[in-house]
Amino acid sequence: MGYQQELSRRMKGFSNFAISFSIICILSGGINSLGQGISSIGGASIGIGWPIGCLVSLLFALGMAQIASAYPTAGGLYHWGSVLGGRGWGWLTAWLNLIGLVTVLGAINVGTYFFFIGAFGETLGIPATFGTQAVFVITITAIQALVNHFGIRLTTRLTDMSGYLIFAVTLVLTVSLLVFARNIDLSRLWTFTNFSGEAGGGVWPQNSSLLSLFLLCLLLPIYTITGFDASAHTAEETVDAQRVVPRGIVSSVAWSSLFGWIMLIAFVLAIPDMRQAAAGGFGVFFNTMNAVLPAGLKMLLYVGIFLAQFLCGLATVTSVSRMTFAFARDGGLPFSGALRAIHANYRTPVAAIWTTAIISVLFTLYTPAYTTIVSVTVIFLFLSYGIPIVLGLFAYGRSWTNMGPWNLGPLFRVVAALVGVAVVMIFVIGIQPPNAKALPITLIFLGLTAVVWFGLERRRFLGPPNTEAIRARQAELDAVRPAGTD
Template identity: 50%
Template sequence: MPGTLDRQEEAILEEDVKVLHHMGYAQELARRMHLFSNFAISFSIICILAGGITAFPVGFSAGGPFSVTIGWILGGLFSLLVAVAVAQIASAYPTAGGLYHWASILGGRGYGWVTAWINLLGLIFVVASVDVGVYLLFKDLVAARILGLDVSGWGYGAQVLAVALILLSQGLFNHFGIRTTTAITDFSGYLILVVAVLLTLTMLAWGATFDLSRLFVLVNNTGAPGGGFYPEPRAALMALLLGMLYPLYTITGFDASAHTSEETVNARHTVPRGIVHSVLWSLIFGFFMAASFVLAMPDPALAAKDGGNSWFNLFDGLPAPVFLKHLLAIGIVVANYCCGLAGLTSTSRMVFAFARDGGLPLSATLRRVSPAHRTPVPAIWASAVLSLAATLYSPAFNALAVGCAMFLYISYAMPVAAGLVAEGRTWTEFGPFRLGVWSKPVAAVVVLGVVVLAYVGIQPPFDILISYAVGLLVLLLVIWFGFERHRFQGPPVGEMIKKRQAEIRAAEAAVGEPGHLG
């Protein structure tokens, strides 16, 4: 009965708010997201039509067909392990800015503070790399191929202007409420599935050789064979590991489900499912899509020599109907735009949550929530500006892409590592999603795998990230030991939570009551 359903949902919403109050936070954001929406925001950021296409040369120019098919499965399964480890903690602590909060609770406020900055950098790189990818895909697929424009003169200035306009529009969608963003990311979830399936079938119908042995061919394309994408020849094992950056860059950003916990109904149950399912379905659909690319190649050796143009040349040469190719091109660009939109949503919630605990400059401003729209407006626009800045100072899309994967996975591993040590000792409060006896073995594999990823991520041609990583580490240590360890209190714990109750009531009253209904 409708009335009964309303009472049940009201009881769930009240429990969500109770859990949030128990962690010392007010329900300022509007809870409008249900299971599909929470899944869709992570699925939209993962977006196999984004990294699965734009980062394809990262894998193929390393280890050939094996890297983008079998390597996709191996990398995807590792991502799934990371996802279930993260989901277990998200079920226990369903807050915005989840990774920072978890790391602080499980490993201490200094550890959480460092996690926050690493995660924030990774999220900024996500938005930056995706929106640069939106521009490149629009230029190559729509402007040049559909509209017939001469894009040879579209240089750095055009890219900066285009990315700024993209971020402006994404910021406006986020500004005006989670309902608007959710509607777009829900649509994006369906769009990604439909376009991915249609693209896969198109590749198979008009280009495939159906020589399945191709999928298992490991070719070391580093050096000259890969068209100079990896200029230095590397050993076969390193080529394979470099190729793994392809699925790991693509299957990332699933922490968005956690960052929107305070906007999700029945968060302790819903958020873990959103995280795990977004990774699982991306792994499955992404594999078939990548396999269709390999099967449709007239000559994989020539495709490798094309370097970064291999996918675009393959798509151009496909003898499919023109209207179908145009439809796919538009769908790919729109899905990538939605990916960037979801990424900005996730980043802004991280900024809001960290500022709420005083962890950022201008925290008093960045933690504000608009009473009219129930969104963290200053955090949204700060995230957009920082994302644009990241595109200005990075010399290449691929450096942004690999940096995104490396920094995000490190930030995922940090609370997982803290949980590995704290579980059964200081970590005794768990949510309904539990790994049981598999918890510590999974956590150990995640930590070890991310150490390997960090090593691979600073290999040429991505060695520019060494300066990012070292510079960030030194800067964080100086700031922490010089200033923040005496000032920054971290998330509320113990008596601090009890003392915050009056602040919580005031914060909820400021955005309109009842705070949890939105």
């Protein structure tokens, strides 16, 4: 692939799947963003909206898997954009993906804070204030960064455990909700009810259009089923990456979509009163759990869900640090020399780990509103996913002729075209009120990148390395690598 092996290649099939499955974490986004669905159109947001939103994410996963099989490198999206469309597209993709991953880390940990307060805040006497949110987010982000600092072996063990934990807790939660449900009404799953405004606890502004509210409810599955690019970012730490990485991308999306749908269907069916639940806004999960499940079982599930959400953030630190490392390796970032440094013993990009962790915390301090963080995350990540896939549409069979073993054939063109449409749809949905900040944040970013690229980076940034650069980097590694490491 043109890159010298620098990271420790220890991950196998399940581990590569588990890191994306852990970041997707249906017990994180599927629970913390549940109010966005229920408070839009009620039960139909789960019965109908969830599978449609998941199919959108699956389109991106299929396109990404095709390219990942051909180009399995750390920070793959940036490399794919450079190869398929040129240095400029690669540079833009890198910045979009990097900022998207930083904001998704912030969104995950802010969501974990709200879950912690809802589950344990009253018992522990912890008030829900901005100050406690800041302390909580700083603390758990630091722990996640510290674990990543000490090597991929420990991180892999924890994310492997996270994969099993998510399966187990989801199963117990689903069965428990169905067993203790007072009355099961299947018609809820296809009933559209306008819960905007006060009827939905103020999650969405008053809106008379059910179509508009249906589009807004898609943010729940689209935000939840994201982060699957982690399988690509850890490609250089994965054995047989050309086959394992695409399987990890697609299978993590497919299984998360299916298990998440079943879990949330059980949740909707267990709700005692849909109107009362919707009026609780983002409190819908805890209000329903309090009304349906026995206290002991409920607290046991809360502990499992909290741990899964923490490990979701841990896996995200892994993903964003590898993206930062890959971009810095090619000189794409300020202070690239420091950010691309690999620890001689742990074989991890320690500067990239701590830098991205700190920036994610700072972002949550600037934008404490959870829904705005979610919208910015969705827009930036899916733009970064879509650019190389759409570029692949035009390069396929022309400049891009060497496919990997995971190959959709001519169907890739159809997938890539649909991805292009989906990118526009996600952008439009993501900037709707009350997430007005998402539009200026996106436009300012795109404007700044245009100025920086045409004013400076177009002449300075070289993109993926040539052979001489690889040899020079190898000499650096040989000077610091302890004997016997792989």
